[in-house]
Amino acid sequence: MSEATLPRRPAWLAGRATGPRLARHTLTLVALAVLLLPLADLSVVTRDPWTELGRMLQGLAWPDFAGVESPFRALGLTVSVALWGTLAGVVLGFPLALVFTRSRLVRAGCAFVRAIHELFWALLFLQVFGLSALTALAALAIPYAGIFAKVFAEILEQTPRAPADALPPGVGRLSRFLYAELPLAWTQLAAYTRYRFECGLRASVLLGFVGLPTLGFQLETAFREGRYPEAGALLWCFYLLIATLPWWSHRRLVPLLIIGGAFLLGPWPAVDGGLLWRFVSQDLWPAPLLAGDWAGLVEWFASIPDLGPAIGNTLLLALLGTVGALLVAMALWPLASRHFGNPASRLAGRGLLILLRSTPELMLAFVFLLLLGPSLLPAWLALALHNGALIAFLAARHADALEPGMPGLPASGRLAYELLPRIYPSLLALLYYRAEVILRETAILGMLGIATLGYYIDENFQYLMFDVAAFLLLVTAGLNIAVDSLSRRLRPREAPLEDPCLR
CATH class of the missing domain: 1.10.3720.10 (MetI-like)
Structure with a gap:
């Protein structure tokens, strides 16, 4: 096949400029999530979630x-x-x-x-x-x-x-x-x-x-x-x-x-110092390792159940949560920005963002679990809403500091041509910053019965299998360090990332 007949990228995706590069990052992330979506269990297994939701809202209202x-x-x-x-x-x-x-x-x-x-x-x-x-x-x-x-x-x-x-x-x-x-x-x-x-x-x-x-x-x-x-x-x-x-x-x-x-x-x-030393020096370590039995250590590794699926579910849920947070942030940040709406709509938008970002993910996931039943769906919704609201809140603050250069544009034009291109590098940088945090939160959601690494860590602690629980904690830490390193490499250099607290 000649070079002239090779498929080429669209012009808006080609090149090393900031815009095309960020578009490639975003499309790759979304495409990967869509490709792996069929592997996620997103079923609703409760009989009547709307009635339960009505009872919860009634309890919140009264x-x-x-x-x-x-x-x-x-x-x-x-x-x-x-x-x-x-x-x-x-x-x-x-x-x-x-x-x-x-x-x-x-x-x-x-x-x-x-x-x-x-x-x-x-x-x-x-x-x-x-x-x-x-x-x-x-x-x-x-x-x-x-x-x-x-x-x-x-x-x-x-x-x-x-x-x-x-x-x-x-x-x-x-x-x-x-x-x-x-x-x-x-x-x-x-x-x-x-x-x-x-x-x-x-x-x-x-x-x-x-x-x-x-x-x-x-x-x-x-x-x-x-x-x-x-x-x-x-x-x-x-x-x-x-x-x-x-x-x-x-x-x-x-x-x-x-x-x-x-x-x-x-x-x-x-x-008790003696019990503490025994816990640190013996209980947290595999018995074959302490005895120098390498063949027994291999058997010990092989006996850990469902390690591969647990790691896979953790990474899959983290990926879906990251993409979900991006979509939520893109949808919600204009609601709180001074460039759109009226004072009442902006107040409601800011209130919604503060409510979602103030509620811990585990609490949101627990509520969704009661509504929808045990699957990855409650965890996905909790991760996407909490982290997306946090990113949207900071993106709106960033947009409020900008002055549009083309007055007279309608709201859609101001969003598409003025503000979004200017804040998107920072928004994507915040998303990559949150990716490692989302992975940490993904693991703990297993404590609610979702089959991530946290589920097996909690289970092994309950069964007093401290050596297996400690090993799974090491696996969790290794995954977090790897994702943090990857997110630092992908983070847009054009957008110096301010820590959220400085805002």
Whole structure:
């Protein structure tokens, strides 16, 4: 076949320019999802989901606050766990940030601990510390230390060096850091810490799904037992907690919150050092490996059931969730942008985005699971709606900072020719940034009975097969690190990605 007869790309897909390259990325991602869609179990297995949805909406519209047992203690414990977990993450992560760029070992360790979701850390520490505050704090502090180390290191690396270079010769490294570098980075460090605390609030609620007595425990119980007015009251309490965060988390109130939270977290469990050492040195490791029996180790690997399908479902659901988040973001961001609609429609659009991005994926998936039954569909909807709303919220903020250059265009023209081409690189960069997060969330959705890696991790912890559960956690971490590396390579370089907290 001659070169003249070879099929060619359409002109708008050819070339190395930003537009064609991003179009190829998007079309490849969507085509891959469509190609693999028949492999996903997206069936609806409940009899009458609309009646159940009506009962849930009725409970949300007419909540029963009087039926909620000890709501203030649950809210206080949720805030205390988030605050002390975030504080411990800062204390552990900040020293690591100072050596992050110079130590490959530190970077690898931080990548590993942040690749495992907080709920999986909670399942691990639950075996040692039981249903205690120590389990909750460790579940937040360890992954947050890895996250803080990475983000703080990036912030410090971007700090201007001119003030430090202007200091006289002989000034020590510590003085140089305290007086010339830290003050310049302090605003961004504090902003990211506040953002991570908000994430900690959502994670603290989710810890209730493994039995810890935070707000999530009461939420799961109310939904599972069909007490939707109580569930609606608890949801409104959670949304009110998030909405009023700027007021009750003012820096002048933080010391009082820290002291009050310390009292709410008790009593602390008695830790048996011998049992802890046995758990770390023996229970988490395959017996053939400890005995040096390599043939037995091969048999041990072969005995792990459904490992391939679990990995496949996890990756498939992550891919579908990523593409779904892209479609949701593209559909929803104009609803919250000042360039479209009227004040009432924009207020409703922003409210919808805040509602969806404030509700944790596990909670959304749990509600959809009650409505639609056990399949990949509830998980897909939860991942797409939550992450798509978050990306749409940030895309709308980006669009609001732009001024159209062609006045007089109708709304469709302004969207297609003015705004979308200018914000799409940042939108796609945010999507690739969220891809690794979506994979982490995909794994934990298995705790609801969806056949991802999280389902088998939870099952092996329940059956006290700690060695298999630890191996599956390593597999989960490896997948997250690989996807994070791939997303960094694909992320558009033309769109410098700002961390969401800085907005």
